[in-house]
Amino acid sequence: MSKLGNLGARLHRGEIGYDFVKNRKIWYGLSILITITAIVGLTVRGLNMGIEFQGGAVFNTPKNTSASVSQAEEYAEAASGHDAIVQKLGDGSLRIQVAGIDTGAANEIKSTLADDLKIDSEQINAELVGPSWGEQIANKAWQGLGIFLVLVVIYLAIAFEWRMAVAAFVALIHDITITVGIYALVGFEVTPGTVIGLLTILGYSLYDTVVVFDSLKEQTKDLTKQTRWTYSDVANRSINSTLVRSINTTVVALLPVAGLLFIGGGVLGAGMLNDISLSLFVGLAAGAYSSIFIATPLVADLKEREPAMKALKKRVMAKRAQSAAQGGTEAHDEEAYADEPEDAAPAVVGPRNQPASRTRGRGRPSGKRR
Amino acid sequence: MSWPPVRRSGARWPEREYEKVATPKKGRNASAQSKPGRSLALILIAIAALTGGMFASGHTKPRLGIDLAGGTSITLRAVPEAGNEAAINKTNMDTAVSIMERRVNGLGVSESEVQTQGRENIIVNIPKGTNSEQARKQVGTTAKLYFRPVIATEIAGGQGTASPSPSPTGSPTDKPSGKATDKPEATDKGSASPSASPTTQGRAVTDALKADATPSASASDKGDKASPSPSGSGGTAEGDANALQAKYAKLDCTDEKTRSSVGDGVKASDPTLACGKNAQGQWQKYILGPAEVDGTDVDKAQAVLNTQTGAGWTVTMDFTDAGAKKFADITGKLAQNQSPQNQFAIVLDGDVVSDPYVRQALTGGNAEISGNFNQQSAQDLSNMLSYGALPLTFKVDSMTTVTAALGGDQLQAGLIAGAIGLALVVIYLLAYYRGLSFIAILSLLVSAALTYTLMSLLGPAIGFALNLPAVCGAIVAIGITADSFIVYFERVRDEIREGRSLRPAVERAWPRARRTILVSDFVSFLAAAVLFIVTVGKVQGFAFTLGLTTLLDVVVVFLFTKPLLTLMARRPFFANGHKWSGLDPKSLGAQPPLRRTRRPSAPVETKEA
Numbered sequence: 018m019s020k021l022g023n024l025g026a027r028l029h030r031g032e033i034g035y036d037f038v039k040n041r042k043i044w045y046g047l048s049i050l051i052t053i054t055a056i057v058g059l060t061v062r063g064l065n066m067g068i069e070f071q072g073g074a075v076f077n078t079p080k081n082t083s084a085s086v087s088q089a090e091e092y093a094e095a096a097s098g099h100d101a102i103v104q105k106l107g108d109g110s111l112r113i114q115v116a117g118i119d120t121g122a123a124n125e126i127k128s129t130l131a132d133d134l135k136i137d138s139e140q141i142n143a144e145l146v147g148p149s150w151g152e153q154i155a156n157k158a159w160q161g162l163g164i165f166l167v168l169v170v171i172y173l174a175i176a177f178e179w180r181m182a183v184a185a186f187v188a189l190i191h192d193i194t195i196t197v198g199i200y201a202l203v204g205f206e207v208t209p210g211t212v213i214g215l216l217t218i219l220g221y222s223l224y225d226t227v228v229v230f231d232s233l234k235e236q237t238k239d240l241t242k243q244t245r246w247t248y249s250d251v252a253n254r255s256i257n258s259t260l261v262r263s264i265n266t267t268v269v270a271l272l273p274v275a276g277l278l279f280i281g282g283g284v285l286g287a288g289m290l291n292d293i294s295l296s297l298f299v300g301l302a303a304g305a306y307s308s309i310f311i312a313t314p315l316v317a318d319l320k321e322r323e324p325a326m327k328a329l330k331k332r333v334m335a336k337r338a339q340s341a342a343q344g345g346t347e348a349h350d351e352e353a354y355a356d357e358p359e360d361a362a363p364a365v366v367g368p369r370n371q372p373a374s375r376t377r378g379r380g381r382p383s384g385k386r387r
Numbered sequence: 388m389s390w391p392p393v394r395r396s397g398a399r400w401p402e403r404e405y406e407k408v409a410t411p412k413k414g415r416n417a418s419a420q421s422k423p424g425r426s427l428a429l430i431l432i433a434i435a436a437l438t439g440g441m442f443a444s445g446h447t448k449p450r451l452g453i454d455l456a457g458g459t460s461i462t463l464r465a466v467p468e469a470g471n472e473a474a475i476n477k478t479n480m481d482t483a484v485s486i487m488e489r490r491v492n493g494l495g496v497s498e499s500e501v502q503t504q505g506r507e508n509i510i511v512n513i514p515k516g517t518n519s520e521q522a523r524k525q526v527g528t529t530a531k532l533y534f535r536p537v538i539a540t541e542i543a544g545g546q547g548t549a550s551p552s553p554s555p556t557g558s559p560t561d562k563p564s565g566k567a568t569d570k571p572e573a574t575d576k577g578s579a580s581p582s583a584s585p586t587t588q589g590r591a592v593t594d595a596l597k598a599d600a601t602p603s604a605s606a607s608d609k610g611d612k613a614s615p616s617p618s619g620s621g622g623t624a625e626g627d628a629n630a631l632q633a634k635y636a637k638l639d640c641t642d643e644k645t646r647s648s649v650g651d652g653v654k655a656s657d658p659t660l661a662c663g664k665n666a667q668g669q670w671q672k673y674i675l676g677p678a679e680v681d682g683t684d685v686d687k688a689q690a691v692l693n694t695q696t697g698a699g700w701t702v703t704m705d706f707t708d709a710g711a712k713k714f715a716d717i718t719g720k721l722a723q724n725q726s727p728q729n730q731f732a733i734v735l736d737g738d739v740v741s742d743p744y745v746r747q748a749l750t751g752g753n754a755e756i757s758g759n760f761n762q763q764s765a766q767d768l769s770n771m772l773s774y775g776a777l778p779l780t781f782k783v784d785s786m787t788t789v790t791a792a793l794g795g796d797q798l799q800a801g802l803i804a805g806a807i808g809l810a811l812v813v814i815y816l817l818a819y820y821r822g823l824s825f826i827a828i829l830s831l832l833v834s835a836a837l838t839y840t841l842m843s844l845l846g847p848a849i850g851f852a853l854n855l856p857a858v859c860g861a862i863v864a865i866g867i868t869a870d871s872f873i874v875y876f877e878r879v880r881d882e883i884r885e886g887r888s889l890r891p892a893v894e895r896a897w898p899r900a901r902r903t904i905l906v907s908d909f910v911s912f913l914a915a916a917v918l919f920i921v922t923v924g925k926v927q928g929f930a931f932t933l934g935l936t937t938l939l940d941v942v943v944v945f946l947f948t949k950p951l952l953t954l955m956a957r958r959p960f961f962a963n964g965h966k967w968s969g970l971d972p973k974s975l976g977a978q979p980p981l982r983r984t985r986r987p988s989a990p991v992e993t994k995e996a
Contacts, residue, residue, distance in 0.1 A: 140790055161918050217860075217933065220915065227903075269870060272811035272866070279804070
């Protein structure tokens with residue numbers, strides 16, 4: 018812990034840190050690459066939609082069913098007249114999926130199956146889904162997604178500013194695309210559980226992004242009143258200083274999901290728990306990545322286009338050039354400041370933006386530095 | 388993150404200036420912060436009250452959903468009828484819900500629940516131990532009942548032409564009707580006999596019932612030789628009649644698809660085509676006149692084993708006063724006609740259930756439907772008729788049957804997953820935050836207690852049922868809740884790294900952590916709320932839990948974590964930065980407090996960030 022604590026402290030002081038903003042092009046490139054891969058995977062392979070989206074039936078036999086997979090497959094196909102997919106689950110039960118049958122017909126199939134497999138038909142778990150049901154769930158999910166995105170963009174635009182809203186929006190789309198793309202590429206089955214997981218990612222991914230933005234907003238307040246740091250510098254520092262928290266958050270969020278995934282996948286075999294946790298797992302990882310590597314650098318990019326920020330950058334550059342030219346001890350002094358960068362930036366402004374102190378603050382640095 | 392920053396070598400204005408400026412806020416902050424005991428007491432009272440309420444109301448466990456407790460869950464969707472989409476409105480949906488509820492309860496099932504979800508869905512949850520297929524039929528059947536006069540009928544075999552149907556021996560007359568006058572003779576064989584024998588070629592269908600809309604055409608029926616020969620009254624009615632005749636000729640009732648779509652979208656006041664099975668199990672097709680009496684005229688219905696006529700299980704209906712009068716009128720008219728036009732068809736959801744003929748007006752105010760009923764189907768039908776027809780047509784969209792065994796397994800798996808998740812988070816917190824994690828774990832426990840009691844109480848209060856997605860939501864929420872602590876703790880540590888001692892650090896860190904927590908929880912809650920409002924079914928359960936736990940997270944952080952940390956900060960263990968407290972300035976790498984001497988430590992101010 019002391020090591021981690023030290024790391025936190027050094028990140029906090031800006032002694033160490035990764036220049037996320039400076040290297041953003043690399044990460045943009047990586048993300049674009051992943052996104053393209055995802056989209057290609059999506060168009061070429063398509064999603065493996067579960068029975069819930071095609072209409073059909075899923076039957077689960079009780080534990081320790083004696084029949085073999087191929088036997089069950091035969092029975093199911095004979096009973097339904099459609100192709101059946103049979104899986105044997107961890108506890109010896111069988112999961113039989115038959116696509117494209119009507120909800121009415123499913124009941125007969127169930128009792129036929131029960132006879133063939135020599136199980137009491139009341140012991141068979143059945144899930145019958147009409148073809149329009151999955152579509153409806155998916156449609157509602159899209160609708161929910163749309164409404165949520167609009168609301169969130171509005172909210173972020175009010176609470177922060179439109180650039181952050183745009184960046185958060187891009188990061189969110191990025192996360193969803195990647196998650197969906199992974200589903201397409203790996204061929205995981207998409208079920209309503211997946212949709213639930215996907216929708217949760219929305220909240221979670223934003224949650225993470227919002228925390229970084231919050232710190233960014235705080236640090237860049239009255240940024241223009243100093244000349245030591247550009248917006249990008251401060252943005253980068255924001256990321257680095259919240260890095261420990263981001264990592265902790267992601268770990269703490271992923272741990273329960275990992276528990277779910279382990280239980281859902283390992284013990285229950287397949288089902289709702291597994292579906293939700295799988296998409297959550299993928300999405301959370303993507304969300305943590307995007308809030309650090311995509312969202313904040315994007316804000317910095319957008320922000321640097323603002324005339325005020327351009328001017329600031331110019332001033333800062335000029336200043337740095339000047340101090341470099343002066344060289345010697347002066348430059349060394351500047352180095353010393355670098356130890357507490359995040360102190361320095363808001364120090365000019367920060368909490369002391371009450372009129373009295375601001376006047377002083379403004380007057381002083383110039384006097385002192387020159 | 389450090390803000391407001393501490394002045395160190397680079398500080399650019401005098402310390403005192405800052406203190407002075409900050410002072411005015413003192414009063415407010417002091418009152419807000421100096422009573423941690425009060426908040427703690429408040430939340431403990433809340434927990435005690437909720438727990439007490441839970442035990443007092445006797446709902447000590449959250450109500451379990453179908454997927455955890457076992458049972459059948461049916462999702463029905465209202466199918467819009469062409470030209471009548473507006474019928475899917477709240478009133479009709481509510482009516483449908485109450486009818487379904489009564490029907491399901493009529494099966495003798497207790498604890499079933501029927502509720503609307505979204506605009507056009509109804510979810511029916513029936514606990515274990517019910518015949519799922521029977522339940523599905525009960526809720527899914529519209530049960531629109533019409534009494535329509537028969538205009539023409541014949542056996543509709545697969546091959547339309549080959550049907551000079553053998554007139555069966557059992558002619559209607561040989562069936563003594565026990566209760567002579569007051570019941571229409573339920574000629575379950577009748578249809579085959581009187582109508583079929585004279586059929587083969589076109590037989591004039593004189594419409595004795597309604598002059599306006601009914602066909603007065605000569606019904607030339609046979610599929611191949613269909614030559615509709617209109618005879619008489621012109622106008623559109625005739626055109627319609629001809630169209631009907633043509634359709635009738637082509638109608639093949641043995642085809643299931645045709646059968647299910649025949650008569651779709653026909654109004655009660657229009658003549659229609661229909662199919663039905665006769666006593667020999669053959670499909671028979673009909674042209675039927677406008678409905679004269681309908682299901683709303685039925686007062687109540689019951690299944691009766693008719694031993695006197697040997698008709699087996701029948702359903703007897705008592706009409707309302709108005710219904711009885713209408714029924715007497717129509718039977719009186721029909722009795723004067725010739726076969727088959729002295730028959731009327733009892734049409735249930737487009738199918739002819741029975742087509743008795745009438746010899747005289749029936750004024751008794753009741754009627755009997757006989758058909759191929761057994762006890763169960765007779766009881767089911769009477770159950771449906773008693774509670775009336777659904778105002779809308781519903782389609783079964785999904786139906787899930789979960790055995791109690793699987794439900795138990797899933798519940799267990801969910802609980803284990805939750806326990807594992809919680810344990811992992813606790814271990815991580817312990818490893819990373821050491822003594823500080825004590826506060827985090829207590830907060831998690833408080834949060835868990837609140838969630839559990841609220842869920843238990845919400846079961847009876849608003850019908851909340853804990854299903855698998857909801858369990859997932861709760862597990863995922865562990866992360867969100869723990870994150871609030873992380874945000875706060877990291878802030879506190881940052882303050883300590885600035886060289887502050889613990890108590891001021893705790894107070895200074897709070898306003899900024901608070902804002903971050905509120906903003907991020909708001910986003911999370913927004914997601915949950917949108918999901919809850921927009922989506923249906925399982926997604927909704929998930930969204931509900933997520934929203935609930937997010938709200939509780941805010942409550943817990945404000946009323947528990949923060950006050951507890953304030954209190955704990957007074958303890959030497961934390962305040963002195965014990966090695967295991969998680970707040971040891973040295974291991975946090977705090978800056979040596981270079982200027983501590985200049986900085987009076989007493990009045991520490993929190994600032995709104």
